[in-house]
Amino acid sequence: MAKFNRYLITAALPYANGPVHIGHLAGCYIPADIYVRYLRAKKADVKFIGGTDEHGVPITIRAMKENTTPQAIVDKYYKIINDSFEAMGISFDIFSRTSREIHHKTSADFFLKMYNDGLFETRESEQYFDEVKQVFLADRYIIGTCPNCGNERAYGDQCEVCGRTLSPEELINPRSALSDAVPVKRKTTHWYMPLQNYEPWLKEWLLDGHKEWKNNVYGQCKSWIDSGLQSRAMTRDSNWGIKVPLPDAEGKVLYVWFDAPIGYISATKELTPNWADYWCKEDTKLVHFIGKDNIVFHCIIFPSMLKAHGGFVLPDNVPANEFLNLEGEKISTSRNWAVWVDEYLQDFPDQQDVLRYVLCSTAPETKDNDFTWKDFQDRNDNELVGNLSNFVYRTMVLMHKLCGGKVPPIHADVKDDKDDAVLPMLQAAKQKIEDALENYRFREALQEMMNVSREGNRYLQEKQPWILAKTPELQAQNQAVIDNCLHMCLQITANLAIFANPFMPFTAKKICHLLKVVDRMLEWENAGTLNLVKVGYSLRAPEMLFTKIEDEKIKAQVDKLQATKAAAAPAANGTPAPAKDAAPAKEAVAPKAEIQYDDFAKLDLRVGTIIQAEKVEKADKLLKLLVDIGTEKRTVVSGIAMHFKPEEIVGKQVTLVANLAPRKMRGIESQGMILMAEDNGKLVFVNPAEVVAPGSGVS
């Protein structure tokens, strides 16, 4: 421990094309946050770095499909992701983004330094090109018929139906996933990093020097290194990303896996002018928290880059976690099989610590694990409510009933073995939690913390102060025993706040509030002592730290998941579901910017009746409607043909935006817009609950 004087902790940069889900939290962000909070409690000099990864081909493709810009996509998800982390108490010192100027400069400089030192080789290769969209295509974005099983939607790198690994050449009838065009080969030049040159060094630094790394991490690295490394392209053909800082490099950007980890450096620069202390001094302990899919990049490629560039510290550890499943199935963003953090926060307000607790205790530290809502409820009800919350509550209640609401004194003359055992128990727990945390065994640390509460309950049960209080004739001597017991219970409660703080910071603060102590009590050095609450202090009224979760709430969550399955089912029969290719089923709802009443008042909303409806020729989605708004009849073109037949909507009342600037669609001028509610892809008319006169205003 003495070896390091400061800590630099990073958590994988989430990719900004979707919100974060519980798998992200369990695998990476919660362990990282626990570690960081523990270090801060020990008053260590620590910086916790995070941010979104905003480059890469998938974002550009998504933008193309949604007819928007990559920037719009990353802006949207940066906000959602950042808000989710903040609300969950993931205590980043900075949560930056790789689209920021400082990152562009840092990455470009990093590349340039390596370039100037002659550490890249250039190679020309032939890549598939989409002539319609004018972009190079990654293998993944070429679709064709699988030569093995005949699946017509096999990807250029793999067939999802038979699992066979493919190359685009093998596909029968290959076409671009973006435009359906037949891809052509085109020559392109890229800068490669010869990773094989770093092999001897990697063997020494990683294989010999870091045998203490987790099995899954070490094993995978060893396998890569032993099988021989190759040159790897560090640039791509794209116009979204960090421009290659060289002449004649138009249309070339840095490979996202080159720039993303440099994001840790840029974010630190953005955070503090002393960034170099954290990145360049040998007495800094750098730890990367990631999921198992990121192992080679963080353990082999990025360290090789740092080594090649020179002047940077290398990771001391990369405690990668495995994956979290959900109700027995893999979490899937595209199939919407996930518990989204932003939705959890809405559905379970102020219950961040429940999720933090459950995800930590079921974290996939050594193998993939399963999250189920039933387990979530059980752990909350049995462990948090039954054990922890209950101990604190009964301590507070008894203290009020039997000790006048004040911290009772210790009476040395009646102290017994059980009282004396409390201090060593707390000290042993502190030691065990420290050992576990410093070795990245978070589940174990959490269990030790809960064990303290369990010991507290047992102690209280053995002393039975409520029995002693029932014999008034012995009041004088019994009160001393009661005092000792509750004094100890209160000290245990205070210790619990310190122990719980890294895992459940919101709960730790609640305990501080109950005990009327300041947050500084949570400093780690205070753990394992018995002078945290002062004799004679009057404390607050008892409060439950956690409450049971009703069955209906759990059922609602399970139903919500099952509904996504049902929604996906029709696509599954017939043609194979284009799972990853489909636009994510979830449209996260980012709240729009606040507006003033005047902005709202500009809208002219009116109720109208549809008096005519017909399909627009050569357009699958459009219906041409004639809407009667009392004073006049408006022609409106509406994109609802997939949802309604013309004949079934004639006579319906609708809400019309009457002062929207007219717009021509398919040659027809649309004079307004009809309000629709969207429920998971299903459209529903927004109209008055009762029929009103055509032209009635809406406000």
Next chain:
RNA sequence: UGCGAGGUAGAGCAGAGGUAGCUCGUCGGGCUCAUAACCCGAAGGUCAGAGGUUCGAAUCCUCUCCUCGCUACCA
């Protein structure tokens, strides 16, 4: 296909040659300060399967099966 990690009680995990353990659930009992919470006790395992080494194997070796990841242009 190859490589890596994992497979231990209903669930989640620990144990790395010497009597299979912890938390939760289940069952039985106790208690009443505490939200049927708390405390005590019990049941529940051919340690994925097969073979081998050994006085002795969950643990070491060989083979097989299952899950997940990586397999170098998904990020």
